[in-house]
Amino acid sequence: MPLGLNSLKKSIWVYHMACSPCNNCDIEILDLLTPRFDVERFGVVLVGSVRHADALLCTGMVNRQIKPRLQEAYLQASKPCIVFAIGSCAINGNIFRKSYNMAGPVDRAIKEVDPNAIIVYVPGCPPKPEAMISSVVKAIGFLDTLKAKAK
Amino acid sequence: MSIFYYLIFPGFLFISIVGLLTAWFDRKITARIQWRKGPPIPQNFRDIFKLMIKEVVIPDTANPTIFLLAPAIALATAILAATMLGVVNMSYEVSFIGDFIVFWYILTIPSIMIILGASASGNPMSSVGASREINQLFAYELPLVIAISTVLFKVGSIGFGDILGYQAINGPFLYSISGVISFIVVLLCIQAKLGLVPFDAPEAETELGAGIFMEYSGVALGAFKLTKAILLYTTPIFLITIFWGGIKVSGFGILWVILKYILIVLLLTLIRNTNPRLRIDQSIRFFWGTMTMLSIVAFILTMFGL
Ligand code: SF4
Numbered sequence: 001m002p003l004g005l006n007s008l009k010k011s012i013w014v015y016h017m018a019c020s021p022c023n024n025c026d027i028e029i030l031d032l033l034t035p036r037f038d039v040e041r042f043g044v045v046l047v048g049s050v051r052h053a054d055a056l057l058c059t060g061m062v063n064r065q066i067k068p069r070l071q072e073a074y075l076q077a078s079k080p081c082i083v084f085a086i087g088s089c090a091i092n093g094n095i096f097r098k099s100y101n102m103a104g105p106v107d108r109a110i111k112e113v114d115p116n117a118i119i120v121y122v123p124g125c126p127p128k129p130e131a132m133i134s135s136v137v138k139a140i141g142f143l144d145t146l147k148a149k150a151k
Numbered sequence: 152m153s154i155f156y157y158l159i160f161p162g163f164l165f166i167s168i169v170g171l172l173t174a175w176f177d178r179k180i181t182a183r184i185q186w187r188k189g190p191p192i193p194q195n196f197r198d199i200f201k202l203m204i205k206e207v208v209i210p211d212t213a214n215p216t217i218f219l220l221a222p223a224i225a226l227a228t229a230i231l232a233a234t235m236l237g238v239v240n241m242s243y244e245v246s247f248i249g250d251f252i253v254f255w256y257i258l259t260i261p262s263i264m265i266i267l268g269a270s271a272s273g274n275p276m277s278s279v280g281a282s283r284e285i286n287q288l289f290a291y292e293l294p295l296v297i298a299i300s301t302v303l304f305k306v307g308s309i310g311f312g313d314i315l316g317y318q319a320i321n322g323p324f325l326y327s328i329s330g331v332i333s334f335i336v337v338l339l340c341i342q343a344k345l346g347l348v349p350f351d352a353p354e355a356e357t358e359l360g361a362g363i364f365m366e367y368s369g370v371a372l373g374a375f376k377l378t379k380a381i382l383l384y385t386t387p388i389f390l391i392t393i394f395w396g397g398i399k400v401s402g403f404g405i406l407w408v409i410l411k412y413i414l415i416v417l418l419l420t421l422i423r424n425t426n427p428r429l430r431i432d433q434s435i436r437f438f439w440g441t442m443t444m445l446s447i448v449a450f451i452l453t454m455f456g457l
Contacts, residue, residue: 004204007197038187040178043194048356051208051368054201078206078368 008054008080009140011043015053015077019070019106021060025087025126029057032129039133055082055139058106061089061096067103071113082118082139083110086132088125118142161237163230170380171195173416177383180420195380202373210366212273221268222367222374228260229381236388239311240398246312251303254311258385261378262288262344265363268375272366280362283431284353287343290435291350294442295340298333301446301453302393315397323396329452334394336446338415341386342422343434345379349426350434387415 018026032039033046047053050073062070074083085106088094093105103109110117120142122135156162174195182189209215235254239246262284269281302324303309306317324330343350354362364375391397391411398408429437 004200007200008204011194011197011201035185035187038182038189040182040190041188043190043197047361048359049361049365051366052361052364052372054205076208078208080205 005143009143011045012054012082012136012139013045013047013052014055014057014084015047015050015073017050017056017058017070017073019058019060019062019066019090019109021087021089025059025089028126028129029059029086029132032132037129037133039136042133042136044136050077053077053081055084057084057086058090059086061093061099062103062106062109063099063101064103065101067109070106070109074110074117075113080118082120082142083107084120084122084132084135084139086122087127088123091121091123094125156238157230157234161241162234166230166233166237166381166384167377170377170382170384171199173383174380176413176416177420177423180417181424184421184424199373199377202376203370205369205372207369207371208366210272210274213366214271214273217267217271218366219371221264221271222371222378225261225264225268225378226374226381228257228264229378229385232257233381233385233388236311236385236392240315240388240392243312243315246310246315249309250311251309251314254389255299258344258382258389259288259292261382265375268367268371269363269365274366276359277363277365280353280355280359280365284346284363286431286435287350287353290438291340291343291442294336294438294446297443297446297450298336298340299393301329301333301449304450304453311392314393318396323394325394325396328457329449330394332445332449332452334390336442336449337390337394338418339422339442340438341390342419343438344386345382345419347419348423349429351428352431352434355428383416383419387412387419390415 016026016029031037050056056074056077058070060066074081083106085091089096090106093099093102096102104112107119107121110119118139120135120139122132124131127135158164172192172195175190175192178194179189207219209218232254235250235257239250266281266284266288269277269284302314305324306314308314308317318324325334346354353359354364356362359365364372367375388398391408395411398404
């Protein structure tokens with residue numbers, strides 16, 4: 001359904017998932033939603049329930065406590081659902097990678113339950129809101145390939 | 152012909168478009184108040200189209216039949232209510248005795264379906280939201296019915312046709328003291344009916360997730376969103392119909408109606424943007440206290456012919 005996919009590109013509802021970050025990335029995400037950057041222009045809205053989400057914004061290094069919960073949240077989300085790994089921690093563990101409670105960065109945890117998950121990496125410690133917006137643009141490009149596949 | 156009314160004009164197609172545009176207007180005004188640019192015009196249409204291709208997740212704990220039927224019935228009844236209002240406004244003759252009461256019953260069904268669906272989902276947050284929605288329903292219905300009965304009392308009939316005919320001869324009810332008071336009461340009750348901010352405790356993103364809509368996804372959520380948009384269209388038109396002379400399409404009439412409609416939606420939006428969320432006990436006290444008092448005052452004033 002091209003109409004639906006076209007609409008999905010312009011209306012991404014995000015769910016904020018803090019997977020044991022240092023909280024700086026979360027502050028940066030909240031900055032993204034403030035009037036200064038105004039992502040509602042692109043149809044991005046913060047939703048309160050993972051069932052409504054089109055994208056999970058995951059921050060942090062995913063410790064043992066949060067890993068099953070992250071996986072469960074991803075499985076419970078209605079597909080198609082993109083995962084944003086925001087911050088260096090979410091990508092590779094950053095300074096916490098040798099930590100005793102590290103349970104794999106976001107992509108590994110997600111791929112354990114769904115090998116075909118779409119994961120977008122946003123590097124930075126923390127990434128700037130502009131970087132996140134540009135990552136959303138790239139994710140939209142990815143949805144185009146999804147559309148080509150559907151044809 | 153009635154199928155045409157129900158599906159095209161003034162039914163499903165027309166009201167969905169107008170309702171979604173109104174919902175966009177609401178978001179845009181909110182954005183401007185917060186000094187943002189806000190979403191583009193087709194945004195709410197996109198949201199609905201997007202929800203149509205999303206997967207519908209049915210939770211293990213849910214009762215699937217009620218869970219999926221609730222949004223469908225809510226949408227169907229919301230369309231029915233809006234269509235009724237539109238048809239009555241197009242020609243006064245089709246009105247039958249008591250259609251006002253029927254309309255009122257139909258307009259309550261979406262709220263009840265939301266409650267049913269939330270309870271059927273089996274999620275604790277949703278059930279908290281549902282219990283709040285029930286409380287709120289009981290809270291706002293009392294002042295609402297008293298305020299509306301001032302109009303019925305003046306007309307001495309319970310048909311839309313009579314109400315509109317009366318206003319065509321004697322001028323809108325809004326231009327009297329009791330009319331203004333009941334208008335304010337009904338406006339605030341509508342705010343609660345639509346679940347807009349000071350009275351959005353059932354939905355409460357920040358404390359209940361999404362409350363009553365928490366477990367819904369995909370088309371089911373889309374149906375609820377569309378229901379909300381249609382109610383956002385129906386209730387201002389209802390206000391115009393019973394308080395502000397109804398809809399006249401001749402001459403500048405249609406322009407006036409659009410202006411009135413925009414003004415009422417603007418009022419709803421401004422109230423929503425300038426108030427913090429009330430706790431459920433506060434909103435019940437507000438409706439059963441101040442609002443009921445005001446509506447009783449309006450009723451007494453009506454008896455003296457003011
Ligand atoms: S990437 Fe940096 S800012 Fe973000 S959670 Fe990790 S340490 Fe904190």
